[in-house]
Amino acid sequence: RARLGDDWDRIRALSIVEDDPDGHKYVRMAHLAVVASRRVNGVADVHSRLMREDLFRDLCELAPDRFASVTNGVTPRRWLAYCNPGLRALISEAVGSEDWVRDLDLLREPLERAAEDPSFRARWVAARAPAKARALDFVARAAGLPALDSAALLDVQVKRVCEYKRQLMNVLAVAHRYLAIRSTPPSERAARFHGPRVCVLAGKAAPGYDTAKRVIKLACAVAAAVNADPEVGAFLRMAFVPDYNVSVAEVLIPGADLSQHISTAGTEASGTGVMKCALNGVLVLGSRDGANLELAREIGEENLFLFGGEAAEVAAARRARRDQAAGPDAGDRPSSEHLDPRLKEVVEAVREGALFGWADYFAPLMDAVCASDEYLVGGDFAAYLDALDRADAAFRDKDRWVRASILSTARSGYFSSDRTIKQYATEIWNVEPMDDVNKT
Incomplete structure (x- = not known):
């Protein structure tokens, strides 16, 4: 007062x-x-x-x-040195020592220089290959699939299942790709879809989180349809990996080619998963949210695939969607007429039930996308598909992709938990570092 x-x-x-x-x-x-x-x-x-x-x-x-x-960070000891030994050895050779394990900023200059060397780029691919082979084998065993093609784009979204993290948007995009492959004449598929893609989701839903459980069920249903269809096997595989935990992350993250971090702008406080991926040279496809924006600042926006608006634009987009949703519905269901035509096709396929089954169980998910669309799954879908297309094109340009992979690792020093702890110590805890922790 x-x-x-x-x-x-x-x-x-x-x-x-x-x-x-x-x-x-x-x-x-x-x-x-x-x-x-x-x-x-x-x-x-x-x-x-x-x-x-x-x-x-x-x-x-x-x-x-x-x-x-104080932005979060991750420990390079576990999330690179321990879980990706092949890459660790090559990095240590390039740096000239293993001091980078305790000072991640030491990576920048030698790896930026090495990224311009074609022979080093080839060695980078070879160093990451064992981790990718391990991840593909793990996914194949978890999903009951035959051996997966090592040349495939391994595209992962591994995190807690939650509406704001938008695993639903990912699943709907995989369903769109599936429908697009099926509708393309066989003679034209290779030119349009450019080789295999393995889409992996891993995560858990909270025990009482009904919507998240429906998303997992839809992911499993889409995966079952995709993997059982011989027409698409050369171009698309999908798996949901259950019981996700740190041990699973230590397998999937080092081996991935592309990692998705696609939360609705303004909803993800930070997101340490994206830091673990970038540190391992995994390229990031992400929304303009959380640590994604700082990652773009550090490694260069040209080395990742961002899409959608920023947090300040979300409230206006939600208001516009609510006004639109107040219009007439098609019978008892919210209409899909206003959606991007590609999303509309998927929504109606899910509602019809012939391909994926469980139509009544998935109805609340589809109705939410068509009505309030609180997390902008419909609102961002076109931009999201565009980002996926950009990632596909980049993956076909191997030199560009590998160079971006090296630079992602090289410029990840800011995201070390060592920096985070030092910043907490000086700015929040007001404590001084000890000269030698072994002294009494």
């Missing part, structure tokens, strides 16, 4: 206790956490900006020094 006087609107906005229109009182737990904490940290630039400008705007204006921004 001493600072705000009689500005009751501001006082109400800052209050720990909220009164609803019916006279009920609620404790704002997030406000309570801010008030009770010495510092409040955002774990990526975009997360920190949303926290300051939206979620806690009034609190930030009152106490701006309380809010910090």
Whole structure:
């Protein structure tokens, strides 16, 4: 009150206790956490900006020094040196020592220089090959598939299954590719689809998260249809890997060619999975969310495949979609007429049930895409397919792809957990480093 006087609107906005229109009182737990904490940290630039400008705007204006921004990081000891020994050996040779394991910034200069050397690019492919072979073998065994082609583009999305992470959009895109292959005359398929693609999803749903379980079931249904169809086997395979955990990640991440991080802009606080992938030379296809934006800043946007709008545009897109959804429906179902024609075809195929089955079970997923589309699966679908096409084209240009892979690793120093911990120590904990941790 001493600072705000009689500005009751501001006082109400800052209050720990909220009164609803019916006279009920609620404790704002997030406000309570801010008030009770010495510092409040955002774990990526975009997360920190949303926290300051939206979620806690009034609190930030009152106490701006309380809010910090320290981007997350991952340990290179586990997520490269341990789980990708072939690549570790080549990197250590290029750097001249293994000191990079404790100082990831040492990678940049020697690997940037080596990326321009055709012989080193060939050795990079060879060094990553054992990890890819291991990942493909793991996927084939997990999905009950025959041996997978080592020349295939291994495209993975490995993370907790959640609506905002948009595994649904990935599954619908795989279904679109499947339908497109089937509708293309056999004589034209090789020219249009340019070799095999192995699409892998891995993750878990929370026990009570019904929507996430439906997404997993749809992924399994699409995979079953794709893998049972002899017409598409030379161009597309799909697998859902169950029981995802760190041990599975240590197999899939080092071996992937492309990794998807496609959360709705403004919903992913940071995302350490994208850091693990870039560190291993896996190219990233991602939305403009979380750490993806900082990754683009560090490694160069030309070395990954971004799509869609930024967080500030999401609210307007959602409002526009709600206004559109208020129009007439087709019978009892939300209409798909407004969707991108490619997505409309997939939605109607899922609703019809002949290819993927379980039409009634999947109906809530399709209805959500056609109606509110809260996570912009429909809104971003065209841009997402364009990003997939750009990734396909880049994969066919082997020199470009391998160079981008090397630069992804070379420029990942910022995402080391060592940098994160040092930044916490100096900016939040106010502790000094010890000269020698072995001294007593």
